[in-house]
Each structure stands twice: as C-alpha cells, then as structure tokens.
Amino acid sequence: MSTREAGGSEDPIIESRDQLVAPMQNGEKPKDAWRIGTEHEKLVYKRDDFHAPSYDEKGGIRDMLLALREFGWEPVEEGGKVIAMRGDDGTVSLEPAGQLELSGAPLENLHQTCAETGRHLDQVKAIGDRCGVGFLGLGMWPDKTREELPIMPKGRYEIMLRHMPRVGNLGLDMMLRTCTIQVNLDYSSEADMVKKFRTGLALQPLATALFANSPFTEGKPNGFLSYRSHIWSDTDPHRTGMLPFVFDEDFGYERYVDYMLDVPMYFVFRDGKYIDASGHSFKDFLKGELSVLPGEKPTQSDWWDHLSTAFPEVRLKSFLEMRGADGGPWSRICALPALWVGLLYDQGALDAAWDLVKDWTMEERENLRNAVPKLALDAPVPGGGTLRDIGREALKIARSGLTARARMNTSGDNETGFLETLDEIIASGKVPAQRLLDQFHTEWNGDIKQVYKHHF
Template identity: 75%
Template sequence: MTTKTVSDSNSPLIESRDQLIASFAKGEKARDRWRIGTEHEKFVYSRADHHAPSWDEPSGIRALLTELQQYGWKPVEEGGKIIALTGADGSVSLEPAGQFELSGAPLDNLHQTCAETGRHLDQVKAAGDKLGIGFLGLGMWPDKTRAELPIMPKGRYAIMLRHMPRVGTMGLDMMLRTCTIQVNLDYASEADMVQKFRVGLALQPLATALFANSPFTEGKPNGYLSYRSHIWSDTDPARTGMLPFVFEDGFGYERYADYMLDVPMYFVYRDGKYIDAAGLSFRDFLKGELSVLPGELPTLDDWNDHLSTAFPEVRLKTFLEMRGADGGPWNRICALPALWVGLLYDQGALDAAWDLVKHWSMEARQALRDSVPRLGLDAPVAGRGTLRDIVAEVLDIANAGLAARARLNSSGDNETGFLDPLRDIVRTGKVPAQQLLDRYNGAWGGDVSKVYEEQSF
C-alpha cells in the first residue's frame, strides 16, 4: 500500500474532470521506456516463538527498519515514528500488521528485478539474524488469528480498520493476514492500456492459480488453495472485482476515471495527517462539498491517493498493476513479473494472449475467478476444459514474448529462465498450496508450524 513520502502542499488543484482523465495519459511511455516494478510482501516473525512482532517491541518492526538503514535506506516518518524506508531499490513499507514489503524501483529487465530482490532479501535476512526474526513467504498467515496480530502506526490503516467491517466480512483478514506479489507495467497509449488491461484481467485467475499459496488458516487446512484470493470476494464490493466495464466497447481512461469517482473514499492527507473520509464521495470533493473539508478542492495528490484505495484484480494508475498472486518464496517473486512481462511487453505475445481470451463471456470470466481460490488449475474454463488445459499454452506465449525481448544478462541468457518455477508446476501438476498440503498430510504430521522451517526466506 502507498506510503506518503513528500508533502502534498505543491500539488496542483483539480478544477475539472478532464484533469483526472489526463492523469492516466501522462503514464504513456514509448516502448523503449517501459519498465518493470515488482512488489513483494513477506510475514515477519520471531524465531523464538513465531509470534508476529509489534512495531515498538525490542527486536520488533521499528528495530528492523532502523537496522536496514546501514544499507543506505533513508527513513520515512509519520507522526514522529519510522514507518518506511526509501532508497535506490525503491521503498520498504509496512502493511497493516507488519507485513514487510519491498516496492522495487522501475527496472529495464528481469535480470535486474531478480538482482534487486536478492539484494533486499540478503539485507533483511542479515538484519533478521541480528534481531532474531525471520521472514515467511506465504499468501496468508498459516497459524495466526486476527487478535494475535499487531497494528502498525500508520494513520490510513486506522481509518481502514474502522471502515472494513462496515462493508464486508473479510476486509480485516485482507489487511492483517495476507501477503502478495504484484508487478507494475507500462503502456504506450490508451489502446495499448486497454488491450493489456483486458488480457491482464482475463488471465488474472490463471496467475492466482499458479501462485496459490495460502491453504492454511489458524493452523488447519481451510479448504482453499488461495484463501488470500477468496478473502477479496467479501472485502468491499465497491472497490474490488473483475470490472466488467473494462471489456465493454469504448473503455478507456475516461471510463476508468468514472469508476474511480464512484469508489467511496477512505481519507484525505493534510499537514502530515490522515483525515477520515471513509464512505464519502470524490465527486463531492470535486465540487468543494466534501463534508470533512468544506470548500476545499482536491489536488492531484488526493486523486493519486484515491486511486490507491481501489483493489480490483488489475488496477490502473499511471501504470497497470497485476494483483492476483499470493506471496511466495524467492524464485516465484521473479516468476510473476516474468509471466506478465512475457505476455504483455511483446506485441506478438499480447495479441496471442488476447486471441486466447477475447471470446470469453463476462459470466465465464467471473465463474473462473470465483472457482480458482478452491480449485486452482482445475477451475473450469468455458469451452476449454480447465485452466490446466491452457496453462502450458499461456506459458509458451509468455516464453515467446520474453525471447523476443532479447534482454540478456552477462552470461548471454535471456529472461525465459525466470518462468522455470511455473513450468515445474505444469510438470508436477500441483500448485504451491497443493504441495504444502501434501507436506502437512505427510511429513509434517499435521503440524503446520513446520512451514516456518520450509517456507522462510
């Protein structure tokens, strides 16, 4: 989630709806300027007893953020408390219960992405060794109740924690108990954005299945392969979902701006503090009629903040965010951007992926999204059997797209090798959650705590 790092005092006022639409057009970039931004979250735990450390306890989250500053990271404070870091590799931020996130820098190729990930993990593991804490790569806490988890001292989270139970039954689980990997990608034009958005939405359930890694809740199997994905089904219907309008004729920047104007607000950031605006309308804000700031018009920073409070399966800002994957181990952090870069950054691959999904009805897309959290690759695809029947084809398209990019490392290797963890899933027939369940029912003897030994970074 977004962390404020600069003042909003110089942001231009929004005086017309056209400025909102234009904000998306400003994201357009020539192909040679397209970049890859990878975000990944991990759970932090005490090695002594596996509890989730609070922000202020000895060897807790504050201590971890402080320890990392030796690597050149600069602190970001809110209310006098360090809540994030910024540096050459992007930013380090905290999810509501202390999940630790790297929002990586925009990079040219996947070799750089994986090197960045490796640097970050080396740093946090070294800091963890000193503090007695570890890092777990899963999509959901396997053994923690909500009550066992701390809350980080960030103003926007306090507002969201109050609001979530008003609009869904699982929003607090989303905030406190889940981790994800996502990738942020560029577009060249409005038409390019539309095609990428549509392919990304249609195939997001496939990514969810391949990265499904959250089969446990409070120490027991929960009946799902991606419980994290299931949680989104009842978090807040006004700001989540598969966005049917994206596939309608005429979709573009204007239609997405209208969607975001209909998404209820969470907050407004002023003078270093978050003002509770939960449930209020950005349309009223545009008219100077927001009840918590009467007479004020929003700024572009306010609009960008608001864009970060919608959580559909694919999200548009000045780039596109692919949001369907559970958190996981190191090699899958690199595999997710490989999948989407391969599919979306080469025109031949993008056209082939669109040809694969363009005939799916909205009902079929929604049914696929609804069934994937339980069934994974066995989820039915209208007219094509199951996801298992098309996954190899999708990976072949991604492989071709990566090969066509021809981004080579110093050894002369292209980027296709980063798809290997996904090819292994096709070969074994089992997504990560199914492999964990096999371990739980076999070698672990029903003891989910073994996951800390096998899934930590």
Template identity: 80%
Template sequence: MSTREASSADDPVIESLDQLVLPMIGGEKPPERWRIGTEHEKLVFRTADHRAPSYDEPGGIRDLLKGMEKFGWSPVEEGGNVIALKGADGAVSLEPAGQLELSGAPLENLHQTCAETGRHLAQVKEIGERFGVGYLGLGMWPDKTRAALPIMPKGRYAIMLRHMPRVGSMGLDMMLRTCTIQVNLDYQSEADMVKKFRVGLALQPLATALFANSPFTEGKPNGFLSYRSHIWSDTDRLRTGMLPFVFEEGFGYQRWADYMLDVPMYFVFRDGKYIDAAGLSFRDFLAGKLSVLPGELPRMSDWWDHLSTAFPEVRLKSFLEMRGADGGPWSRICALPAFWVGLLYDQTALDAAWDLVKGWTMEEREALRSAAPKLALDAPVPGRGTLRDIGREALKIAHGGLAARGRLNAAGDNETGYLDTLDEIVASGKVPAQRLLDLYHGEWNGDITRVYEQHF
C-alpha cells in the same frame, strides 16, 4: 499499500474533470522506456516462538526498519514513527500487521528485477538474524488469529481498519493476514493500456492458480488453495472484482476515472495527518461539499491518493498493476513479472494472449475468478479444459514474448529461465499450496509449526 509523504508545492487544485485523466495520460511511454516494478510482501515472525513482532518492542518492526538504514535506506516518518524506507531499490514499507514489503524500483529487465530481489532478501535476512526474526513467503498467515497480530502506526490503516467491517466480512483478514506479489507495467497509448488491462484481468485467475500459496487458516486447512484470493470476494465490493466495464466498447482513461469517482473515499491527507473520509464521495469533494473539509476543493495529490484505494484484480494508475498472486519465495517473486512481461511487453505475444481469452464471456470470467482460489489449475474453462490447459498455452506465449525481447544477462541468457518454476507447476499440475498440504498431511503429521521451516 502506498506510503504518503508531504505534498509537493506544485500540487494544483482540481478545477476540471479533464484533470482526472492526466495521471493515466502521463503514464504513456514508448516501448523503449517501459519498465518493470515488482512488489512483494513477506510475513515477519520471531524465530524463538513464531510470534508476529509488534512495532515498538525491542527487536520489533521499528528496529528492523532502523537496522536497514545501514544499507543506504533513508527513513520516512509519520507522526514521529519510521513507517517506510526509500532507496535506490525503491521503497520498503509496512502493511497493517507488520508484513514487510519491497516496492521495487522501475527496472529495464528481469535480470535486474531478480538481482534487486536478491539484494533485498539478503538485507532483511541479515537484519533478521540480528534481532531473531525470520520471514515467511506465503499468501496468508498459516496459524495466526486477527487478535494475535499487531497493528502498525500508520494513519491510513487506522481509518481502513475502522471502515472494513462496515463493507465486508473479510476486509480485516485482507489487511492483517495476507501477503502478495504484484508487478507494475507500462503502456504506450490508451489503446495499448486497454488491451493489456483486458488480458490482465482475464488471465488473473491463472496467476492466482499458479501462485496459490495460502491453504491454512489458524493452523488447519481452510478448503482453499489461495484463501488470500478468496478473501477479496467479500472485502469491499465497491472497490474490488473483475470490472465488467473494462471489456465494454469505449473503455479507456475517462471510463476509469468515472469508476474511481464512484469508489468511496478512505481519507484526505493534510498537514501530515490522515483525515477520516471513509465512505464519502470524491464527487462531493470536487463540488466543495466534502463534510470533513467543507468548502475545500481537492488537489491532484488527493486524486493520486484516491487512485490507490481501489483494489480490483488489475488496477490502473499511471501504470497497470497485476494483483492476483499470493506471496511466495524468491523463485516465484521473479516468476510473476516474467509471466506478465512475457505476455504483455511483446506485441506478438500480447496479440496471442488476447486471442486466447477474447472469446470468454463475462460470466465465464467471473466463474473462473470464483473457482481459481479453491481449485487452482483444476478450475474448469468451458470448451477449453481446465486452467492447467490455459496455463500451458499462456506460458508458451510468455516464453515467446521473453525470447523476442532478447534481454540478456552477462552469461548470455535471456529472460525465459525465470518461467522455469511456473513450467514445473503446470507440468506437474500441482500448485504450491497443494505441496504444502501434502507435507501437512504427511511428513508434518498435522503440525502447522513445521511451515516455519520453509521460511526464506
């Protein structure tokens, strides 16, 4: 989730609805300026007892962040607490229960993405060894109850933690117990954005299946392969889902702005503090009728904040966010951007990907979204076999898209090698969660603590 800093002096009041599409219009870039931004979260645990460390205990999350400053990261504070770091590789931030996230810098190619990921993991490992801390690349805590997890000192999280139980049964699980990998991608025009958005939404269940990596809850199999993905089905229906309107004629920037105006607010940031506006209407804010700030009109920074508070399978801000994958180890961190860049950053590949999914009805898309967390690659696709069959076709397209980009590393290799781990998953038909379950029922003999041997 986003980390808010002080507002810029150049922060105009919103006086016209036309201003609401400016972030999306401002995101348009020619293909030579398209970049790749990769975000990945990891679970932090004490190596001695597997406990999740609190923020302020000795060797806890605050000390981890402070320790990272030796690598050139600059601290970001809120209320006197270091809650994030800024640096050349983007930002390191905290999720609500201390999950550590790298929001990577916008990079030109996947070779740079993997190098960035490698640097980050080397840094957190070094600091972790100093404090007796390790990291799990999973989509969800395999053994922790909500009550066993700490809460980080970030104002927006306090608001969300109060609000989540009002709107769904699993919002607190989403905040406290899950981890994801995401990739942020650019678009050239409104039409290009629309096509990428539609392909991204339609194929998000495939990403969920390929990266499914959360089969345990509180020490036992939970009946799902991506329980993290299932959690979103009852987190907050007003800000999640597959967004049928994206596939309707006329979808574009304005329709997205209209949707966001109907997403209830969480907060307003003023004078370094978060004001609780949970459940209130941004439309009322535009009319000067927000009850917590009567008479005040929103600024553009408020709209940017609000754009970060919807959580559908694909999200639009000034770029597109692909949001369907569970957290995982290094190879899969590199594989997710490879998958989406291969499909979306070459026109021939994008056209082929759209041809692959354009015939699906909204009911079929929703059914696939519901089935993927439990069945992964075995989820049925009417008239097309299973998601595994779709995966073969999609990966073939992605390979072609990456090859056509022709982005080579120093050894002369293109970017297609980053798809190898996904090729193996589709070839075997076995997703990461199924391999973990095999270990649990076999070699581990039901001992969930053995999962900590799989850490980064």
C-alpha cells in the same frame, strides 16, 4: 499499500476533468521506456516463539526498518514514527500487521529485477539474524488469529480498520493476514493500455492459480488453495473484482475515471495527518462539498491517493498493476514479472494472449475467477478443459515474448529462465498450496509450526 508523504507546495487544485484523466495519460511511454516494477510482501515472525513482532518491541518492526540504514536506506516518517525506508532499490514499507514489503524500483529487465530481489532478501535476512526474526513466503498467515497480530502506526490503516467491517466480512483478514506479489507495467497509448488491461484481467485467475499459496487458516486447512484470493471476494464490493466495464467497447481512461469517482473515499491527507472520509464521495469533494473538509476542493495528490484505494484484480494508475498472486518464497518472486512481461510487453505475444481469452463472456470470466481459489489449475475454462490447459498455452506465449525481447544477462542468457518454476507447476499440475497440504498431512503430521522451517 502506498506510503504517503506530505506533498510539496506545488499541488494544483483539481478544476477540470482533464486533471482526473491526466495521471493515466501521463503514464504513456514509448516501448523503449517501458519498465518493470515488482512488489513483494513477506510475513515476519520471531524465531523463539513464532509470534508476529510489534512495531515497538526490541528487535521488532521499527528496529528492523532502522537497521536498513547500514545498507544506504533512509527513513520515511509519519507522525514521528518511521513507517518506511527509501533507497536505490525502491521503498521498504509496512503493511497493516507488520508484513514487510519491497516496492521495487522501475527496472529495464528481469535480470535486474531478480538482482534487486536478491539484494533485498540478503539485507533483511542479515538484519533478521541479528533481531531473531524470520520470514515466511506465503499468501496468508497459516496460524495467527486477527487478535494475535500487531497494528502498525500508519494513519490510513486506522481508518481502513474501522471501515472494513462495514462493507465486508473479510476485509480485516485482507489487511492483517495476507501477503502478495505484484507487478507494475507500462503502456504506450490508451489503446495499448486497454488491451493489456483486458488481457491481464482475463488471465489474472491463471496467476492466482500458479501462485496459490494460502491453504491454512489458524493452523488448519481452510478448504482453499488461495484463501487470499477468496478473501478479496468479501472485502468491499465497491472497490474490488473483475471490472466488467473494462471489456465494454468504449473502455478507456474516461471510463476508469468514472469508476474511481464511484469508489467511496477512505481519507484525505492534510498537514501530515489522515482525516477520515470513509464512505464519502469524491464527486462531492470536487464540488467543495466534502463534509469533513467543507469548502475545500481536492488537489492532484488527493486524486492520486484516491486511485490507490481501489483494489481490483488489475488496477490502473499511471501504470497497470497485476494484483492476483499470493506471496511466495524467493524462488517464485521473479516468476510473476516474467509471466506478465512475457505476455504483455511483446506485441505478438500480447495478441496471442488476447486471442486465448477474447471470446469469453463476462459471466465465464467471473465463474473462472470464483472457481480458482478452491480449484486452482483444475478450474474449468470456457470451451472445455481446465486452467492448466490455458496455462500451458500462456507459458508458451510468455516464453516467445521474452525470447523476442532478447534482454540478455552477462552470461548471454535471455529472460526465459525465470519461467522455469511455473513450467514445473504446470507439468506437475500441483500448485504450491497443494504441496504444502501434502507436507502438512504427511511429514508435518498436522503440526502447522513445521511451516516455519520453510522461511526465506
């Protein structure tokens, strides 16, 4: 989730609707300026007894963050607590229960993305060795109850933890027990954004299936392959889901603004502190009628904060976020941006990818999204066949898109090699969660603690 810092003196008050549309419009970039931003989270545990370390304990989360200074990272504080580290490779920040996230820098190609990922994992592994800490690349804690997990000292999390049980049954699980890989991508125009948004939403269940990696809850199989994805279906209906309006003929920046104005608020950030505005209306805020800040109108930073509090399968800010994948090990982190860059950053590939899904009805899209957490690649798709069949076609298209980009490394290799791990999943028909379940029932003999041998 976003790491907020106090804004500068230049933070204009929102006086017109144009200012609400501006973040999306200002995200437009010519193709040669498109970048790739990759975010990935990992579960952190103490190697001696596998507990999730607290913020303050010796060798815990704070100590790990501060240890990153030796690699050139600088602390970001909130309320006197270090909550993130900033550096050339982006931001290392904390999720609510101490999941460690790298929000990577915007990069030109996938070779750079994988190099960035490698640097980050080398750094945290080195620190982890000294602190007695290991990392799990999964979509959800395989054995921890909510009560066993620590809470990180970030003001927005305190507000969200109070609010989540009011609007869904699994929101606390989303915050405390899950991890994801996410890709942030650019667009050149409103029309380009619309096509990428629609294609990304329709194919998001494919990413969920290929990266399904959360089959355990509290030490036992939970009946799902991506329980993380299922959790989102009962988190908060006001700010999650497949966004049917994106497929309407009049969809564009204005319609997304309308959607965000209907999303209830979480908070307002003032003087370095979060003020609880959960459930209140941003529309009232625009009129100066927000009860927790009477008479005040929102600034552009307030609107940007609000844009970060919706969690649909694809999210729009000044770029598009692909949000459907479970967390995973290093070997799969680079595969997710490879999939989406291949599908969306070449016009021929984007056209072909949209052709795969353009005739699906909204009901069919919803049915597929709802089937994937349990069935993954075996989920039926509109017109017959399974998602595995769509996956074969999508990977061919992605490969063609990456080939057309022709972004080479120093050895003369293009970016298509990053798809190989997904090719293997499609060829076998087994997603990561199914392999974990096989191990659980055979070589692990039902002992979930064996999963800790598979840390990064």
